[in-house]
Amino acid sequence: MALSADRNTPLKDGKEIPVPMAAGAKVYGGGIVVANATGYAAPGSTATTLTYLGRAEEQVDNTDGADGDKTVRVGRLKAFKFENSDADPVTQASLGKPCYIVDDQTVAATDGTSTRSAAGIVVGVESDGVWVE
Incomplete structure (x- = not known):
């Protein structure tokens, strides 16, 4: 009602x-x-x-x-810096796009041929990690 x-x-x-x-x-x-x-x-x-x-x-x-x-x-509701995958690295071109979960500390640029779940949105890429919102 x-x-x-x-x-x-x-x-x-x-x-x-x-x-x-x-x-x-x-x-x-x-x-x-x-x-x-x-x-x-x-x-x-x-x-x-x-x-x-x-x-x-x-x-x-x-x-x-x-x-x-x-x-x-x-x-939640913040950006966290996680490790960047060596094999499938997130790059500056991923800014504003989803990244994908590799393990409990690592994210990757792609879904690994439909094997990975999405993490959050990339809001920054630095030499020592990826900022994920």
């Missing part, structure tokens, strides 16, 4: 969110965090079923747990 009066809509800033972890997953602080196909947090890896979430704000080890047993804090 549409509003007929003001509504006090709850607000969350979304800059840091808690995400339930996947069974058997371990993330390291500063690493790329993704949502797997079932929506649980896992470290970035080469796969096509992942959704980029952001950067792990802490190390969390759920290797002995089930889905959702532990939660990781994920930083």
Whole structure:
């Protein structure tokens, strides 16, 4: 039903969110965090079923747990500097375009012939890494 009066809509800033972890997953602080196909947090890896979430704000080890047993804090809505792939490097020509997840600290310029999930948008390329928003 549409509003007929003001509504006090709850607000969350979304800059840091808690995400339930996947069974058997371990993330390291500063690493790329993704949502797997079932929506649980896992470290970035080469796969096509992942959704980029952001950067792990802490190390969390759920290797002995089930889905959702532990939660990781994920930083979002900012640009993070990740490693650039040696084999498929992001270049200045990628500015404003998506880059792709290789592992939990590395991004690449292409989807690796449909083997990698998209990370964020490239907002800077430096000699020591790629800024991903």
